[in-house]
Amino acid sequence: MGDSAVLLLLCSTIFFSISIPSKSIPDSITPNRTVTANETLVSSQGNFELGLFNKSKNWYLGIWYKKISPGTVVWVANRVVPLTDPSGVLRIVNPGILVLLNSSGTLIWSSNSSTLVLNPIAQLLDSGNLVVRDQNDPDPENFLWQSFDYPSDNFLPGMKFGKNLKTGLDRYFTSWKSSGDPSPGDFTYRLDPSGDPQLIMRSGDVVKFRSGPWNGLRFSGFPQMGPNTVYAFGFVFNQEEVYYYFTLVNDSIVTRLVLNPNGQIQRFAWVDRTRGWVLYSSAQTDNCDTYALCGAYGTCNINRSPPCGCLKGFEAKFQQDWDKADWSLMGGGSGCLIWFGDLIDIREYIENGQDLYMRMAASEIGMEQPTFIN
Numbered sequence: 001m002g003d004s005a006v007l008l009l010l011c012s013t014i015f016f017s018i019s020i021p022s023k024s025i026p027d028s029i030t031p032n033r034t035v036t037a038n039e040t041l042v043s044s045q046g047n048f049e050l051g052l053f054n055k056s057k058n059w060y061l062g063i064w065y066k067k068i069s070p071g072t073v074v075w076v077a078n079r080v081v082p083l084t085d086p087s088g089v090l091r092i093v094n095p096g097i098l099v100l101l102n103s104s105g106t107l108i109w110s111s112n113s114s115t116l117v118l119n120p121i122a123q124l125l126d127s128g129n130l131v132v133r134d135q136n137d138p139d140p141e142n143f144l145w146q147s148f149d150y151p152s153d154n155f156l157p158g159m160k161f162g163k164n165l166k167t168g169l170d171r172y173f174t175s176w177k178s179s180g181d182p183s184p185g186d187f188t189y190r191l192d193p194s195g196d197p198q199l200i201m202r203s204g205d206v207v208k209f210r211s212g213p214w215n216g217l218r219f220s221g222f223p224q225m226g227p228n229t230v231y232a233f234g235f236v237f238n239q240e241e242v243y244y245y246f247t248l249v250n251d252s253i254v255t256r257l258v259l260n261p262n263g264q265i266q267r268f269a270w271v272d273r274t275r276g277w278v279l280y281s282s283a284q285t286d287n288c289d290t291y292a293l294c295g296a297y298g299t300c301n302i303n304r305s306p307p308c309g310c311l312k313g314f315e316a317k318f319q320q321d322w323d324k325a326d327w328s329l330m331g332g333g334s335g336c337l338i339w340f341g342d343l344i345d346i347r348e349y350i351e352n353g354q355d356l357y358m359r360m361a362a363s364e365i366g367m368e369q370p371t372f373i374n
């Protein structure tokens with residue numbers, strides 16, 4: 001996530017071909033206009049395209065980068081129920097619902113909305129956001145539905161990663177099952193608003209990684225995150241919503257964050273010169289980022305060998321296992337910052353770390369009992 005230019009490694013990108021010749025139509029559709037299998041919607045500046053693509057025998061409605069990287073799908077509508085052939089049709093029906101039907105007219109996927117409007121349109125914006133709105137009302141506050149509220153695995157500039165505390169809408173990411181299967185995979189990356197909000201990546205229900213809380217400058221677990229030439233970022237936390245967002249610093253450098261099918265959280269940047277994505281940074285930088293690696297009251301320092309140590313005043317409960325590099329001894333723990341149970345998932349940083357204060361009996365850290373003088 002941070003400004004780690006050292007991580008400029010070439011990454012392999014997954015390409016697929018859109019095998020049906022497609023005809024682009026303008027960026028929006030009204031109820032009297034459908035998007036059929038061999039058509040696509042293209043955003044006004046040509047940044048993004050919406051249409052059907054296939055992975056082996058399955059067909060999906062998705063959004064990808066049109067200009068720079070047609071192989072990079074950033075959003076998929078019908079992840080759970082694919083089309084079995086490329087003959088589906090997308091239409092917007094009154095009073096403002098998007099529906100994807102297969103060729104027998106069976107509903108495969110639909111958007112939803114609790115608001116009704118007279119003249120609904122569906123429009124693909126240049127941000128990559130597919131929105132349903134009233135034809136005469138472009139105010140984002142009044143969108144009936146938007147794909148940015150139901151992300152797939154890609155976090156794009158303009159999205160809110162987090163929660164609307166009033167409506168309960170929770171915008172989080174779910175990995176693909178594999179690079180050839182967009183159906184929901186095991187991993188989710190979600191903002192946990194309890195205590196001090198932080199980002200938590202899970203495999204199923206099991207916490208695998210957390211960002212640490214926002215400390216006003218960055219998430220405490222991303223010490224390398226800072227001002228850079230590729231993206232700017234911020235965190236909004238008020239009574240209505242809590243979310244993390246980022247924006248492009250210069251439109252000529254496109255960047256996105258993705259939760260990969262293997263649970264890696266990676267930021268990629270597009271390099272025009274080589275016409276490829278480069279890995280810009282990874283959330284998980286080393287073994288110390290594995291959640292709770294060192295167990296309760298343990299602390300991880302990647303520059304130490306082995307990396308796990310005990311907090312001052314603590315010693316390993318089962319020294320033999322500890323020596324054999326089983327540093328946890330017990331699993332579980334809470335993602336909340338105010339710990340009432342065991343202290344877990346602590347790591348040390350060379351810079352941009354934060355002080356940890358613990359209140360404990362002086363006798364437990366080998367200090368003399370203080371003498372009180374009246």
Ligand SMILES: *[C@@H]1O[C@H](CO)[C@@H](O)[C@H](O)[C@H]1NC(C)=O
Nearest residue numbers: 030031032033119120121135
């Ligand atoms: C489709 O509907 C829009 C308004 O919703 C109207 O402007 C347009 O003329 C209609 N097109 C056709 C072919 O009926």
Ligand SMILES: *[C@@H]1O[C@H](CO)[C@@H](O)[C@H](O)[C@H]1NC(C)=O
Nearest residue numbers: 023036037038039086087088
């Ligand atoms: C593709 O578009 C052509 C017209 O451009 C149309 O005749 C044909 O039926 C379309 N094919 C499908 C599968 O929708």
Ligand SMILES: *[C@@H]1O[C@H](CO)[C@@H](O)[C@H](O)[C@H]1NC(C)=O
Nearest residue numbers: 015016017019054055056057
């Ligand atoms: C998409 O389908 C075509 C045949 O319809 C096939 O040749 C191609 O390999 C498929 N693409 C992917 C990525 O599976």
Ligand SMILES: *[C@@H]1O[C@H](CO)[C@@H](O)[C@H](O)[C@H]1NC(C)=O
Nearest residue numbers: 083084085102103104105106
């Ligand atoms: C449309 O979907 C229904 C329900 O899944 C299925 O029974 C039907 O065969 C599908 N039609 C086509 C042409 O795939």
Ligand SMILES: *[C@@H]1O[C@H](CO)[C@@H](O)[C@H](O)[C@H]1NC(C)=O
Nearest residue numbers: 111112113114115150169170
């Ligand atoms: C829309 O659908 C999602 C997912 O199915 C659901 O969580 C949400 O409550 C629905 N919203 C409305 C306004 O119906």
Ligand SMILES: *[C@@H]1O[C@H](CO)[C@@H](O)[C@H](O)[C@H]1NC(C)=O
Nearest residue numbers: 229248249250251252253272
């Ligand atoms: C954005 O990047 C382009 C190409 O590298 C450069 O020419 C331009 O000056 C940059 N704009 C800003 C505001 O930095």
